Amino acid sequence: xxxxxxxxxxxxxxxxxxxxxxxxxxxxxxxxxxxxxxxxxxxxxxxxxxxxxxxxxxxxxxxxxxxxxxxxxxxxxxxxxxxxxxxxxxxxxxxxxxxxxxxxxxxxxxxxxxxxxxxxxxxxxxxxxxxxxxxxxxxxxxxxxxxxxxxxxxxxxxxxxxxxxxxxxxxxxxxxxxxxxxxxxxxxxxxxxxxxxxxxxxxxxxxxxxxxxxxxxxxxxxxxxxxxxxxxxxxxxxxxxxxxxxxxxxxxxxxxxxxxxxxxxxxxxxxxxxxxxxxxxxxxxxxxxxxxxxxxxxxxxxxxxxxxxxxxxxxxxxxxxxxxxxxxxxxx
Numbered sequence: 001x002x003x004x005x006x007x008x009x010x011x012x013x014x015x016x017x018x019x020x021x022x023x024x025x026x027x028x029x030x031x032x033x034x035x036x037x038x039x040x041x042x043x044x045x046x047x048x049x050x051x052x053x054x055x056x057x058x059x060x061x062x063x064x065x066x067x068x069x070x071x072x073x074x075x076x077x078x079x080x081x082x083x084x085x086x087x088x089x090x091x092x093x094x095x096x097x098x099x100x101x102x103x104x105x106x107x108x109x110x111x112x113x114x115x116x117x118x119x120x121x122x123x124x125x126x127x128x129x130x131x132x133x134x135x136x137x138x139x140x141x142x143x144x145x146x147x148x149x150x151x152x153x154x155x156x157x158x159x160x161x162x163x164x165x166x167x168x169x170x171x172x173x174x175x176x177x178x179x180x181x182x183x184x185x186x187x188x189x190x191x192x193x194x195x196x197x198x199x200x201x202x203x204x205x206x207x208x209x210x211x212x213x214x215x216x217x218x219x220x221x222x223x224x225x226x227x228x229x230x231x232x233x234x235x236x237x238x239x240x241x242x243x244x245x246x247x248x249x250x251x252x253x254x255x256x257x258x259x260x261x262x263x264x265x266x267x268x269x270x271x272x273x274x275x276x277x278x279x280x281x282x283x284x285x286x287x288x289x290x291x292x293x294x295x296x297x298x299x300x301x302x303x304x305x306x307x308x309x310x311x312x313x314x315x316x317x318x319x320x321x322x323x324x325x326x327x328x329x330x331x332x
Contacts, residue, residue, distance in 0.1 A: 004201045004204065008207075012034065016032075019145075019171070020182065035167075042069050042165060044195060044198070050102050055076045056103050059111070060287065062105065067288060086122055093132075102135070103138055104135050104138070106137065107142075109153070127162075136161060136163065136187075143253065147253065168213075246259075255302070266282050276317070276320055278313045285298075
């Protein structure tokens with residue numbers, strides 16, 4: 001209960017390795033840092049590993065917290081082209097050749113919002129390009145635990161080129177503001193200094209709560225399997241109910257991404273869904289350039305408390321999608 005610094009306690013870090021992917025669970029304590037969650041990890045990494053005016057490379061669509069951190073820190077950003085397998089190597093190398101990129105921020109598994117999981121061959125291509133041009137990869141793997149069969153993370157394939165970030169917000173509870181970074185020791189040292197500057201330390205109460213959960217062993221594994229099973233059921237339910245009404249539908253374990261023709265106004269669609277009691281997000285909320293996500297909406301299929309609530313919401317949304325240009329929801 002006393003003061004500590006941002007470097008964290010060795011035994012605490014080793015205990016929390018239980019939450020890392022199997023391929024990373026043998027990392028040494030000097031390669032691991034405890035922080036206040038993946039968002040705090042992004043902010044701390046960007047703040048300590050860049051200088052104002054540096055350029056950060058982003059996917060056209062990403063979690064909005066990344067853009068918020070970049071703006072707050074006075075950094076610049078550019079986007080790289082993507083396809084159905086993730087970041088396009090040719091586009092990434094073209095940006096790297098310009099000599100401006102310091103860091104690439106990416107979500108390679110269960111990408112938010114597009115649902116893409118980048119295959120191993122593509123990860124190897126991107127990692128080799130990053131090595132060639134000395135670009136650091138910040139890998140946000142907050143949903144990774146939902147994908148036990150996903151390819152190895154960048155942090156395993158390119159450990160000296162990657163800052164791996166994850167946390168317990170999606171896996172346990174958003175109120176448990178604990179996350180972790182895995183990176184080369186000189187980077188975790190810099191990030192630890194950032195933690196000290198921001199909050200001095202991560203709360204020992206939160207850390208010990210996380211350690212207690214990690215120590216449950218079989219219970220933790222059982223709980224994780226239950227979450228994965230529930231995620232698969234919701235994925236299948238979403239596909240079953242919406243596929244006939246959303247021809248451009250992509251679903252994964254945590255969310256769904258729906259594309260619409262250009263003649264359907266997305267703000268109106270979001271408003272009509274809200275009138276029906278269903279909260280969906282305009283795809284432009286995730287955009288890192290002026291064109292991405294303009295004709296999409298994102299659904300958080302794991303957000304409802306129960307699958308029954310999700311089903312009710314999807315039925316309402318199905319009615320909205322079957323009449324996308326209507327101006328009212330009088331049929332509810």
